[in-house]
Amino acid sequence: MPAQRLRVIGGGLAGCEAAWQAARLGIDVDLYEMRPHRRGPAHLSDRLAELVCSNSMRGAALENAVGLLKEELARLGSLIVTAARESAVPAGGALAVDRERFAELVESRIAGNPRIAVHREEVLDLDDPRPTVVACGPLPGDAMLEAIDRIVSQVRVEGDAPRRLHYFDAASPILAADSIDETVMYRKSRYEKGDGDDYINIPLDRDQYAQLLHDLRTLPRHEAKAFEGDTRFFEGCLPVEEMADRGDDVLRFGPLKPVGLRHPVTGVTPHAVVQLRKENRDGSALNLVGFQTRLTWPAQREAFGRLPGLEHAEWLRLGVMHRNTFIDSPRLLDERLRLRGDRPLWFAGQITGAEGYVEAAACGAMVGIHAARELLGRSPLAVPPECALGAVVAHLQNTVSHDFQPANVTWSMVPPLPKTIREKKLRRAALAERALAALTLFIERVEAP
Numbered sequence: 460m461p462a463q464r465l466r467v468i469g470g471g472l473a474g475c476e477a478a479w480q481a482a483r484l485g486i487d488v489d490l491y492e493m494r495p496h497r498r499g500p501a502h503l504s505d506r507l508a509e510l511v512c513s514n515s516m517r518g519a520a521l522e523n524a525v526g527l528l529k530e531e532l533a534r535l536g537s538l539i540v541t542a543a544r545e546s547a548v549p550a551g552g553a554l555a556v557d558r559e560r561f562a563e564l565v566e567s568r569i570a571g572n573p574r575i576a577v578h579r580e581e582v583l584d585l586d587d588p589r590p591t592v593v594a595c596g597p598l599p600g601d602a603m604l605e606a607i608d609r610i611v612s613q614v615r616v617e618g619d620a621p622r623r624l625h626y627f628d629a630a631s632p633i634l635a636a637d638s639i640d641e642t643v644m645y646r647k648s649r650y651e652k653g654d655g656d657d658y659i660n661i662p663l664d665r666d667q668y669a670q671l672l673h674d675l676r677t678l679p680r681h682e683a684k685a686f687e688g689d690t691r692f693f694e695g696c697l698p699v700e701e702m703a704d705r706g707d708d709v710l711r712f713g714p715l716k717p718v719g720l721r722h723p724v725t726g727v728t729p730h731a732v733v734q735l736r737k738e739n740r741d742g743s744a745l746n747l748v749g750f751q752t753r754l755t756w757p758a759q760r761e762a763f764g765r766l767p768g769l770e771h772a773e774w775l776r777l778g779v780m781h782r783n784t785f786i787d788s789p790r791l792l793d794e795r796l797r798l799r800g801d802r803p804l805w806f807a808g809q810i811t812g813a814e815g816y817v818e819a820a821a822c823g824a825m826v827g828i829h830a831a832r833e834l835l836g837r838s839p840l841a842v843p844p845e846c847a848l849g850a851v852v853a854h855l856q857n858t859v860s861h862d863f864q865p866a867n868v869t870w871s872m873v874p875p876l877p878k879t880i881r882e883k884k885l886r887r888a889a890l891a892e893r894a895l896a897a898l899t900l901f902i903e904r905v906e907a908p
Contacts, residue, residue: 464488465589465592465830466488466592468491468593468595470490471808472539472816473594474807475539476532476823477807477822479572480824484828484831485835487576488574488575493579493581506559508566510558510562513631513746514555514561514739515550515553516529516817517553521887522891525847525867525868527895532817532824534902535905538565542561542565542568546560548739550658550736551648552649557739558738581602586606588802591805592826592827592830593810595808597784597809604623607786613800614791614798614800623785624784624785624787625784629698629752630780631778632750632774632776633775634745634773635774638771638772640768642768643661644662645662645722645724657737659736660720660729662722663767670765671766672710675704695865695866698753715731715733715749716731733750735747736748750778751778759777783865785865788812789856789857792856807823807826812865814866818851821851825851844874845873845894846897849872849873853872854868873894
């Protein structure tokens, strides 16, 4: 008897990866994407796997937890990571992509997969009993939010009823490369990573930094809409003005950190550094790194136009801020990201509280595998806790915290090694080696007949 078809709701990173992994294991998939009929508040195109905020997938080295996560996904045949590597643009030690090329690659491969049928229509409820993956992203429409609320309210858990939570996320501005004055800047990657000149750096002295702080603290900000409720920011992606409000040196120890960015001519380390990173392959668009913001658009032009070399910048996209929604995953989902109870219903991506592009794709990969195995009548497999994939699961199963919040993958989420390796880089290399060894065994079990 053939396996049932799997329904995947959402054509973002998590949904596309879930569909891809399930199809690789022999499951026919119906992938639903609401665009072009309706766009979310952060969408700019109708492409599958559109990157709506930064074009960076963060650190590439295995010494970074997210770098390890990307390598694990690549070894699982990840659609998202493969497309990202093929559309990469120079970004020092990070993996950043040409976002249009990236989306083109993902969409063409989904369209070319004979097991995946793409449906351009909005799913308005979860009443359909078919096996379903909810990968609607962090900004689903009101109908889907109500459907999720109805479903999660039926789950029996200890303590209070599960809540639908939310926080605020923000995107950085993008400007035209040919509109900047590069004579007051210098090209250099932190500690010469990558090609050594993947970033364009704007050095700030004390007075220029003080002016930026003043502007960020005093210029008008977008107020939250009534429907968005209280502004609860994700700590890993704070608006730049929120960081400025927290103290004079918060930005200098964050996105404007000058460490490792000595001027190649003078040898002087600036007081602070604003970095520009390529947004596309040819470098015609640049991202103002770490400048996610909720300043009004006129305020952004005023504040960022005062930065050296940006006086005549052409802004291709100004910063935006929006609500992100996520469920109380530790109490609602099991270790396979399946809703507790009898329904074959999985959640994947940022709706779970997994923060970040790579983490969203990781959720999709795991759910695609878990759902496929269930539909094929195979025994469930646990993702090894030693892996970065297991670290993502560990966060989504963390019932210790009373205030579950989104988080990026970190080394703190994997079981520690014995305290015999004291040097951090060597310890992380050992953690990565252990993780990849465990992943190899997991892949063998996944792919076994």
